[in-house]
Amino acid sequence: MKNKGKLIRGVGFWTATAVIISNMIGTGIFTITGFMASDIPDPIFIIGLWILGGFIALMGAFAVAELGAMLPFAGGDYIYIHNSYGPFWAYMTGWMSFFVGFSAPIAISAIAFMMYINNLTPSLSNLQLRIFAILVIFLFAGLHYAGLKVSKFVQNSITSLKVIFILTVIGASFLWGKGNWGHFSENLIDNVPSISLTKAGVSLIFVMFAYSGWNAASYLAGEIKNPGKNLPKSIITGTLAVTLIYLLLNLVYSYALPINEMKGVVDIGADSMNALFGSSISIITTIGFAVSILACMSAMIFIGPRVYYAMAEDNLFFKKFKEVHPIFKTPSKAILLQAAWSSVLLISGTFEQLLTYASFILMGFSAMTVSAVYILRRKLPDAERPYKAFGYPISPAIFIIMSIWMMTYTVIERPFESIFGILTILAGIPFYIIFTKKNKSI
Numbered sequence: 001m002k003n004k005g006k007l008i009r010g011v012g013f014w015t016a017t018a019v020i021i022s023n024m025i026g027t028g029i030f031t032i033t034g035f036m037a038s039d040i041p042d043p044i045f046i047i048g049l050w051i052l053g054g055f056i057a058l059m060g061a062f063a064v065a066e067l068g069a070m071l072p073f074a075g076g077d078y079i080y081i082h083n084s085y086g087p088f089w090a091y092m093t094g095w096m097s098f099f100v101g102f103s104a105p106i107a108i109s110a111i112a113f114m115m116y117i118n119n120l121t122p123s124l125s126n127l128q129l130r131i132f133a134i135l136v137i138f139l140f141a142g143l144h145y146a147g148l149k150v151s152k153f154v155q156n157s158i159t160s161l162k163v164i165f166i167l168t169v170i171g172a173s174f175l176w177g178k179g180n181w182g183h184f185s186e187n188l189i190d191n192v193p194s195i196s197l198t199k200a201g202v203s204l205i206f207v208m209f210a211y212s213g214w215n216a217a218s219y220l221a222g223e224i225k226n227p228g229k230n231l232p233k234s235i236i237t238g239t240l241a242v243t244l245i246y247l248l249l250n251l252v253y254s255y256a257l258p259i260n261e262m263k264g265v266v267d268i269g270a271d272s273m274n275a276l277f278g279s280s281i282s283i284i285t286t287i288g289f290a291v292s293i294l295a296c297m298s299a300m301i302f303i304g305p306r307v308y309y310a311m312a313e314d315n316l317f318f319k320k321f322k323e324v325h326p327i328f329k330t331p332s333k334a335i336l337l338q339a340a341w342s343s344v345l346l347i348s349g350t351f352e353q354l355l356t357y358a359s360f361i362l363m364g365f366s367a368m369t370v371s372a373v374y375i376l377r378r379k380l381p382d383a384e385r386p387y388k389a390f391g392y393p394i395s396p397a398i399f400i401i402m403s404i405w406m407m408t409y410t411v412i413e414r415p416f417e418s419i420f421g422i423l424t425i426l427a428g429i430p431f432y433i434i435f436t437k438k439n440k441s442i
Contacts, residue, residue, distance in 0.1 A: 008329055009223055010148050013230040016217040018159040019299050020238030025162065026296020027105065027112040028210025029246050030289050032355075033253050034265035035206060039199035041263075043184050043254035049200065050250050053207035054243030057214045060366060060399040061239040062389040063373040064215045065232035069387040070376070072231065074222030075310030076215060076303075077369040084372035084379065087316065088432060094311040095428035096365050100421065102304030103338055104358035105212070107345035109297035110137055111354070115267050116290040120283065134343045140298045141339035144305075147328035148223065151302055158295040163245075165288040169273070170248045177276030179255035201409025202356075208406065209359040210246065212366070213296075214239040219303040228386030252276075305334035315439045316432070356417035360410050361424065367403035370396045 011019075036046050067080045078097065082090030110133035118129060144151045173179065217234045221227050224234075249269075253262065256272035265271050273285035305321075309331035312322030325332040345354065373389055373396050389395060411418045 008148065009225050009227075011152065011220050011224045013234055015152050015156055016220060016224055016230060016234035017238045017241075018156050019220065019303060020213055020216045020234060021163065021242055022155060022159045022295040022299035023213025023216040023303070024211060024238070024242040024296070025166065025245060026213075026293050026299075027109045028206070028212075029249055030116075030269040030293060031112050031266050032206045032210055033250060034262050034268040034271075035355075036203040037259055037262035038264050040203050041259055043250075043259055043262075045200075046203075047247065047250045047254065049204050049207050050246050051243075053204060053211050054239070054246060056208065056399055056402050057211035058236075058239050058243070059391070059395040060370045061214045061235050062391060063370040063396040063399065064218055065235045065387050066373055066385060066389040066392075067369070067376070068215075068218040068221050068231040068235065069228045070380075070383055070385050072221040072224065072227030073310070074219065074306040076219035076221065076307060077365060078307050078310050079221075080218075080369055080372045080376075081365075082314070084375040085368070087314070087436075089368070090314075091311065091316045091432045091435070092425060092428055093365055093368070094307050094317065095431070096361055096425060097304065097307040098338070098341065099424055099428075100358050100361045101365070102300050102307070103342040104345055104354050105209075106137060106297055106300050106304075106338070106342040108354050108358065109293050109300070110134070110342070110346050112266070113290050113293045113297070116270060116286055116293065119267060119270050119286050130347060133346055136294070137297070137301070137339050137342055137346070140294070140301045141335050144298070144302050145325070145328065145330055145332050145335050147325075147330060151330070154298060155295075155302060158291070158298060162292045162295045165292065166245060166249065169285060169288065170245075170252055173252045173255065173272075173276050177252075177256065179252075179276055180258075181255065183254050183256075183258045198409045198413050201406050202413045204402075205359045205363055205406040205410050206355065208363055208403075209355060211239075211242070212359075212362050213299065214242075215366070215369070216299060216303055219306045222306070228384075232387035301335070301338065304338050305331040308334040308337065316435050353417055356410070356414045357421050357424075360407060360414075360418050361421040363403050363407055363410075367400045370399045370403075 033046060040046050040049070071079050071083060073079050078090050078094045081093045113136065114129040114133045118124065143154050214235065217224065217231055221231055224230055253268055253272045256275040262268060269289040270282060270286045274282040308317055308321045311317035312319055321331065321334040321337060323333050324330065374393065
């Protein structure tokens with residue numbers, strides 16, 4: 001059969017951009033602001049951190065847009081690090097992507113979805129909600145298993161609904177919501193001295209978790225039409241659009257709730273809608289927020305297996321996971337593996353622990369990926385670059401420096417989750433040795 005066992009280029013600009021928007025807008029923006037309010041008792045400061053996060057993400061996006069256009073293959077960060085740092089660090093990137101990068105955010109999204117659903121059906125037990133969340137993970141895994149056409153339809157449809165819903169909520173909140181602009185200035189002078197750099201650093205790394213999907217389309221580079229043009233355009237367009245939406249949503253939260261009522265609230269979107277419109281309307285908006293989280297989860301289920309596929313192609317992962325379904329043309333085994341591990345994480349971890357754990361590791365490897373643009377400019381000076389990073393060499397440096405700063409403060413403030421993340425990375429080393437020995441014996 002023609003093209004048997006190979007991925008096909010069937011993803012256009014709009015689908016690639018939809019994947020980025022879906023991947024970014026989800027669990028983070030609908031949950032993190034409540035956690036930030038516990039450490040940062042000032043809505044203006046919180047909004048400032050979200051703007052700063054968008055700027056940092058854009059600096060990274062410029063670099064990855066260049067890398068993706070130059071190396072348009074399935075696998076994203078794994079491919080760029082393999083070409084710049086070599087197979088060991090590429091393997092560690094793929095290891096991280098499986099155990100943390102995609103599976104943990106999928107689990108986090110499922111937990112957040114579960115929390116929003118619990119607002120509608122509070123009679124369900126915690127066990128029932130977790131079982132339901134696992135079924136949802138496998139439902140979307142099944143949809144993405146069923147072929148690129150199905151994946152494109154699901155992702156484009158759910159992303160369109162998500163964006164329309166969010167823009168409607170933002171507009172309705174300011175036009176008809178019963179909010180108070182005074183929330184932005186309550187106790188402002190008293191709160192500022194209590195904001196430490198350490199807490200700001202941890203809050204910013206949470207923000208960067210919400211922005212972490214800015215490079216999502218690069219994982220589909222092997223399936224994007226005209227990647228030299230469409231990939232950079234989708235990465236930059238998606239990042240800018242999401243930054244604006246995040247800013248507006250945080251304005252809605254602070255307009256709806258005083259800072260003291262935001263502290264520690266996971267389902268901040270639902271609480272804000274209840275304050276603005278009352279319980280009858282908030283039921284509808286809660287469903288909308290839950291669906292938006294599903295769109296984010298769907299995007300990660302879609303793109304993550306492409307990394308494991310690329311690793312298996314390089315004989316750095318179990319060979320079963322480089323198999324492409326003969327009919328559906330999807331990395332089917334990798335999709336099912338990811339769904340299974342995400343379910344394990346969902347059962348074993350709490351929301352905030354998983355969030356800190358995932359954020360810390362993601363930030364480190366994202367910085368390494370962005371730094372690859374410097375190495376490949378020297379290593380492959382004559383390579384074709386349909387797009388060159390805007391602001392180079394300053395823009396990648398900003399991303400890298402800010403990443404190191406955030407990780408440092410996370411280790412200080414959240415040592416348990418940080419150490420656990422480091423141990424997860426180290427656990428991959430014995431497996432790398434096993435796979436490389438197998439390769440030498442072939």
